[in-house]
Amino acid sequence: MIQIKHLALRRGLKELLKDVSLTLNPGYKAGLVGANGVGKSSLFALLRGELHADAGSADIPPNWVVAHVAQETPALTQSALDFVLDGDRELRTLEARLAAAEAAGDGMAQGHLHDDMAHIDAYSAPARAARLLGGLGFDTAQHQRPVSSFSGGWRMRLNLAQALMCRSDLLLLDEPTNHLDLETVLWLEEWLKSYPGTLLVISHDRDFLDAICSHIVEMAQQGMTLYTGNYSQFEIMRSERLVRQQADFDKQQREISHLENFIRRFKAKASKARQAQSRVKALEKLERIAPAHVHSPFDFHFAAPDNLPNPLLRLDGISAGYDDRAVLAGVDLSVEAGSRIGLLGVNGAGKSTLVKVLAGELAPLAGQCITSPAIRIGYFAQHQLEHLRLDESPLWHLQKKAPQAREQELRTFLGGFNFRGDTVNDPVGPMSGGEKARLALALIVWDRPNLLLLDEPTNHLDLEMRHALTMALQDFPGALLVVSHDRSLLETTTDTFWLVADGSVRPFDGDLEDYRQWRLAQLADEARPSSDDAAGVNRKEQKRIEAEQRQRLARERKPLQQRLSKLERELETLGAEKAELDAFLASPDAYGDDQRERLASGIKRQGEVSARLSQVEEEWLGVQEALEALDGGQ
Template structure:
């Protein structure tokens, strides 16, 4: 049976059509990711389904028995505690509890109690606490009033309230925007276990691959449904595009052949009839129109000058704000080829550590030594708010680089997809993604040796995220990343550092093992809150210790795999440069024979190294899989 049926829906905003005769059906238990370019109308469609805005034509059908829930646009506030705010979201439960305390009618009281049992009212506080804990709230924080928390944390409470309702149809619009990695991983797991139907707008590819079983694509004002996650959707979409483009090529060839016949024989009486027939056939051919997509955003980080390691060394560093120490005893080094992702819940000190590296925060004690020629590129979300609304991207870049030419300024902006039209557009007319790209352009204007990226993808769509991954892969400097996007971390980082309990230390494992570590932490917290017996707690600690030991034993093997990947990446980059040089016709007119021979030899050497690294990588991966299977 269907949870949601959309028939021939037409939606307009200020007269502009967003959907025209669009249809979609979501079955019971089906979780659907809604994707489409920015501005296509995804959020508007959710609002229409929720009944917040009227539709222009068609129908949206939701059976009366279906309970629907959507995260409120406004963050909750007031003196109620977090746990009470979440519990209050279930209005039926709150009404029944009030009625049970005040009603005099014995028959009605029995009905109320029956209904309270049916909706598991007694377990509600425990369920609400589990959801809040999953979204990053400690048991102590759950008792504090909502008004104590910032807007981002209050939006987590709004999300918790919606999940607590456990509806038949769940509508989520960018649910990970206000979450850190830890809460995002928990939400993915929660959605996987959710038994109801869901329609989720998200730019988080990992969530779209892990937590949904179909993708709805809003494109050219229509809706199409593809079964499977986002990766499957992309595969099918590309296959269809190839098929359609091949058909377009066939039609073009057929049209050209017919037109050639018409042009040659139109004037000859003996061929006039055939020419007329060909003209009519030409008219019946479908129009020459391949799949049209918006031009994807291209990112390109400027390459830094090579510096010897280490770039930065920290020795016994303590840091914080005012008289409050956030991080202590940090002794680490960062090298030119490091790709590091910082793990740890919001509030543990990840941004504090980034600010230390960026030179935006002075340590309380200890020493930080930078390479004298080090250039740092620092990106953080708050920098978007520092942009001058009435200034254009070009004016911002002119202020940052007063000695640069117009060509140089425009070139730097173009690295991040800010073309000739956008560079002269005032910031207050730019989208969130365009503002983020402007901040990235400003942050990298001095060819940094290290990129410090604090949630760089919050305003980027799926295609822009992919471009960012490719740009970071091609970047020859170091990267330190904070992100709630697990896929971005997996694709960019080869080292994980955990910011926890006031310190920063390497985490021996990958994202999958970090997810397991988080689950262990939550289980231990739940056990402590329930005061379970000592033997159970001890066995959990032993199991966690055993897993940590296994990770430690396998870490050298993982390090070898990462070393092989670095060699493969370096070889691929060098091969591309040499092939581009050999493909340049100007090179052959100016180069000497011995120079050409040297390049050919160099190219052959890199190709050989790449093949050897690939063989090593495959062998090591096979060895790792066997070891993990033995340890599972």
Template sequence: RIGYLAQEAPHGVKTPFETVLEADLERAALMIESETSEDPDRLGDVYERLIAIDAYTAPARAAQILLGLGFDEDMQARTLDSFSGGWKMRVALAALLFSQPDLLLLDEPSNHLDLEAVMWLEDFLKGYKATIVVVSHERDFLNNVVDHILHLQGGKITLYPGGYDAFERQRAERLAQIEAARANQAVQREKLQEYIAKNSARASTAKQAQSRQKMLSKMQPIAESYNDPTLSFGFPNPTELRPPLITLDMATVGYADVPILKRLNMRLDPDDRVALLGRNGNGKTTLARLLAAQLTPMDGEMSSSGKMKVGYFTQYQVEELDPTDSPIEHMSHLMKGATPAAVRAQLGRFGFSGDKATTRVGKLSGGERARLALALITRDAPHLLILDEPTNHLDVDAREALVQALNAYTGAVVLVSHDRHMLELTADRLVLVDDGTAKEFDGSLDDYIAFVLKGDGGKGDAASKADKKAGKKAAAEAKSNDAALRKALREIEEQTAKFTKERNALDRAMVDPATAEPRFSRMSMGDLSKRRAEVHAKLEASEAKWLEASEALEGVEA
């Protein structure tokens, strides 16, 4: 049996638990037959098979897989249609893992996961008994999960034993050997050609020259080794500012008058490197938006340097780029009054030089569009970079280039990422967003991962007890906001429906202008495309707000 993660997310009124349980088709069929068959002999075979496939432990296994991917008991009982696209893809992944195929094919399985779910998935796959083939751009994930690397290049496949680090080392050695062999062959060819040139005309040596000519003609040229072009980019360094850049004092932040995070106490200095940890839905994006001044505190104090510039990257900005514009057009729109040389210089920092700077965004790869988004947000040399999942569209080499760029950057960095390798190499402060607040995590990233795998969500014993007490208090406070939270959810759902309707209308207008609604009928294709990008961005933001508010409501009802 071959299992492949479909790109289309499941939907409907079934729950995640029901969807996962039904993924084992054999079990589902046998369970029905066990209740309907009247043949004693057949029933005996059915029960024997059910025992052989551990059918009676299936509900517990399904619940455990969903829990590992971030679904608590209440979330497992909700309908699929109440979840965002990313969470629906988690359900699809859970169903695939539960079905236990003989060949498990995974294409970028971590893209919709947070760090905690990635850690669980690694642990699960390490114990998986069948064959796994995975496409991934995460170095640590590959190091921890696979024992061979298949490298595809130039129409050829090469198998390397070991994880990604071993692959890099062996490939470098192989390329060096190829180059050495090519150099040696070039020397041999030169010597043969020199001998042939000197001795072909002499009767006494003509026979030997002919022999050398045959040797030369039979010498198969060693193909030039192909090495991927080195990618590098850099962030412009900011002017110096006196610390602190930002101070939070007992701040509260949320949406539509409903608090998501409370009692926030935090200080950011110009040289800080902060990683925000915690499961999706806990409020990492809410905190990032507060620090980026996209949200204002509902209560408490937030002060920031008046001269501070902020560059804020979200994974949705890649989708907001106008596919009909080039990188140089995007940058020129934002760098008003800048000289063409200055515009090209900023693009050049991120690998957009020559023809790449004038190529339409629609023809760029996902990684190139992500680099363009990074170039756009750093055009003013910000003092603070806030990066929310910047690696989703980047391959391994681009991620390494991003790590180097961040480490060379002299400003402050706040990072949300499920890429452990990046966090390990760039962050020197860990902040755990959990239980309705954010606190410094006392330990290393390895400590945090150990806590996550232990099942305590990243807390030590003492911290866990303290957080449970604080969590009860937070839940009691949140219950008083239950009505307001439900109202906020309804308003967000109405906004989401409105944006979805407009986006669908724009899609129809772009496909067949004759069927366009009156409000879109006179718009050019370029204007329709720009409007769709704007609406899509609003829809993504609305879905993010819905997720945060939904998770807050679950915390109240838990």
């Protein structure tokens, strides 16, 4: 297990964590959430041994293998497949020892090493690596390409594949979906669901956290709080906790006020001096409850455009691509006033290409993009962050757009994007990716566009900013076209979908769940072997596949069975306590004058036990259903 005891952690002068204690049991899949800058990535660095605690400790078992995604990939000449295989450290160690034994002519050592490699199923490792690459969007031809030939985003996918290849006990993932498209995010969710180790993931994608997490760890106010359940359940429990905290705070404030009034009234009276002094001591010892406080630092909206021409633009026989190679061909579509469109399609299908044509950044190879004279486009894409002046400030960027505006007006506007006080004058260069993305969005909002083109706008944005952007987009009166792997954003801000596939763009009749099912059916068709291929599958391969399925099933069943046993023990304990309470409350003795305190506490405890019993029974049923689903899918 991971045991955090009285941990304090600083970065520079900033105290990130203070006296934090927390336990994460083996098999937990925990999402780490909190605003940017609270210390999530620093905690990961601490667990990897790259940082040291200022006080306390964060301990993991010494025999655990920890895997994480490297942030940089050197321009290696080795193939993508070999790079991913490097993630299996045990395999590479045995291969090196076998090569040494072969060079030394040590036949006995070779025999033992071959047994060891068979034990870890080393001979299927290339197939496992190939499946990881396929799931992360690499086609078969790319498996043998050198790592150096891939762009930055694809190298990040290679780093992710290498981390998943590792036989790890603890997997640390920091924003793993940032460089992935929707299809790859769905594949990663399924892979992580069956991961047998302990998972800690930092993510600002609520649907991703909902799909994979058994627990949520909230980092806020220099502390960490563990919640059971996924992100949606966490939000409910947090809101309930905050209501209780606010009630406790209000009660304590009344108590403090009463004590202070007593001290103020009687500290000068000799007859009451001793009582007043005792109240002073009580006030000093009182452990203060903080007021409940969940307040988004973001507050902005899109102002109504000056006009809304209809249609805003029309594509007439458009072909588009690069270096005279068409990615899209024969596209005939129009964007009407008030349209709210989400683009669907696999990575590389041409979604960003289409957006660049609509934004006027890419000239079509054929056809016309006909726009209204009154069109005003707000275009956001990750590469546009590179156009920000790194030596200048957010205020300078906005002043360049609005030289006539008063500085206070600009400061107030930037405050809605959490650039407050002196931060409006800070240079852009040292800012995080999320801060730069917020500034780019602020510059777009100021322009009052009537057509928004957003290509992965939520990359690097935390959950609070994503929520603020979603709310602003819901109220935006203009037209909207979005490319995003954030399903929550797509579902809540768009009305229709366009499918970009097979070189064309066409309306998609359905929602995101329909699209997911369509993609699964498409992938199943692609994976189905022809009759000739099927005849060539020998019995040994079939046995290996069946063995892998049995092992996967056993891995998936184990944490469920452990959870079921724990819940059954708790049900037994709670049931016994409830029976005892029921018996007491049903007896005449409970209502005697000398039993008032016990009666009140018994009634309160009966309610608590009943509520917990209902919660545990519901979770027990859920685990049973999950086990039955596993057994039924054999």
